[in-house]
Amino acid sequence: MSRTTGRSRRAVATASVCLAGLITVTACSAPGASTTDDGTADAVATGDMTCGTEDVTLSAYVETGFPLAQELFDEFTVQHPNVTFDVREDQFAVITQNAPRVLADNPPDLMRLPQVSELAADGLLYDLDAAAEAFGWDEWPASQLEQMRVDEDGRRGSGPLYAMGLNFSMTGVFYNKELAAQIGMTGAPETLAELDDALAKAKAAGITPIAQFNGGATGGLAFPLQGLMASYGEPAEINSWTYQQPGATIDTPTTVEAAAHLQRWIEAGYFADDVNSLDYSMMMSRFIDGESLFIFNGDWESGNLDTQMPGNVGFFLVPPVEQGGEVGAMSAPLTYGISARAEHPECAAYFLDWVATDETARTISVEVGGSHPMGPADAFLPEVADDTVTAQTLAAGATIGEDDGAMEFIANATGAIYAKSWTPNLQKLVAGEIDAAGLLAAVQADYESEIGG
């Protein structure tokens, strides 16, 4: 018996070795080499930036939970009956991790994009410069398109255009008007000191001052932190860091002041005690249930909040240190791109232009998306009732435009900086394991190691 076992073991071993050898032989070429050869556009550009008259099916890969894209697709089909959409939906985190492979292997005509610089540098995105010229996007305020331009070194801010926004969103502070009235807060705070005062009063009144998500891999304290950075310093400096400009640093005296201010809020207990395990949806449900005075969030929730808490929500930008000082805010286009190997890139580009210029499309952008449409500063805007929070976020957007205070989200500096650096370090700040200066030094070190290597 033992002889048989010994022999069969030998047989198995021999077979395994042969098999492993076979696999090794077939797998010896370096990974990834074949994909690059045809990474550039497969589609034959005709130079005609329309959808033509023949039937076209645009494949779209969009973010689930946000109805804006689907509403726009439906309206576009109504106006252009020859165009239909084949839509695939996923959560943003899934899209982020799938982006390179999807763009390369299963190229969509329209895709909700995460951070674009690496995708553009890898040659996976369709160059929209020709479309920009054909449609006159170059005449819009340059700041709208700046974040989606990537130069040949993979730095953002200049170079060819690789994506387009369905609209551009902006972050600030939403507040519950009823709770604000309870603590005697009658309007939006005009200085940081007034905001501090409101926070202290809420805390004293037993109201959770801020419900902010900061759990898991999504450090939501980056929202207040960036708002504070804009109050203390210059948005342009922060942008140059996010755009990976040479020598840029996030660790400056003003950003340390901003982080120290955030640290004081944490130490004063202004955030919910479980801030480090709170996720985005829990934050929203607590705010909507009237359990907290403030949340730091973006205007993409304006429409939702107008429906859920009509008349009871106010919005303001993180106020300046001195009264009347300039304000800044995270403001970024809701980026959509076209795969470099897409089947109908020109029709997709036409759709993106239509979103920015068609009056019905712009109305959908405001009413469903809650954010400002792309396009020229004097373009059509739908009427919005004054008592809605959407009206307030649109007005705040205009202020940001006047102050030139739009900033790209610091979490988008590199592909992994949010999940692997901002988030754990902000969670350490909450846990008291790191201080304001340590936070920025750590993030800067991670940033350098990532863009350097």
Added chain:
Amino acid sequence: MMQTRTTGTTGRREVSEQSSTSAEARRRALRARRLRRGWVALGLVVPAAVAYAAFVLRPLVLTVQYSFYDWNGVTESTWVGAENYRRLVDNPEMLGSIGNALELIVYFSFVPVLLGLLTAATIRKFATSRLALVSRTVLFLPQVIPLVAAGIMWTWLLASDGLVNELLRGIGLDALTRAWLGDTSTALPAVGVIGAWVALGLCMLLLLAGMAKIDPSLYEAARIDGAGAVREFFAITLPSVRQEIGVCVTVTVISALAAFDIVYISTQGGPANSTLVPGLEIYYLGFFSREVGQASALAVVFMALVLAVVLPIQRLTRESDR
């Protein structure tokens, strides 16, 4: 082929002695039968072997290959030799994730095995009653709930306004309440509790099955000798289920080291990396940082670690059989 062999032997048989010839013929016939059986066995094994090669061995070999490259998963890769392995040693975050996985063994393995022994020994006493059936079902239930659902459910229970904290408040232990998954000091044990809850059912059932095989006369003899319940447990029950304990420990240790779903759902590695485990780190490296080579290197090191932990357990159990 068989034919030629027989012919060959016939030629030699003429010059050999009668008795040795018949013995050799028997041996050859036996060998031929074995060979035939071998071909049948091979035919049965091939489909599975092909699938195994395609979906287990090939990815394994490719992972080892990728670990020597700097590759973002899409564009051209660069050969970097052992650089990815060197960077693992330098990176406290990755070493920390391995430390967390080792700590999880306590919660995912030791706790459910000990509790499983305790509950199985208790249930065994009233094995035929309806109560035993109910307890078995209740304790096994977590095993059939998808891990993702279990993770979501426990994040609600462990939230600062969740049931666990409400119960603590209810019995006057307000000082103990906290955001269990949001506190860097309690997040890993809290994740451990979820894992222990899931694994308990399997361990209990395995150990109960092992206990059912024990000859009742052993217990009778022990009782006549004046042994109590505790003595019975240590003298008879525990040694008899050593093999089942081995299986439980192996399975749960692997699930602790390979933990991904429970951690991903409940904390995603946070807060501040306090629950980061290698499975999650490999996922972040591969899909977010797009460092496929680095992720592969960690995966290879991690596989070696799992084998280093599990193989001795296997060996111990096998020796105890003999």
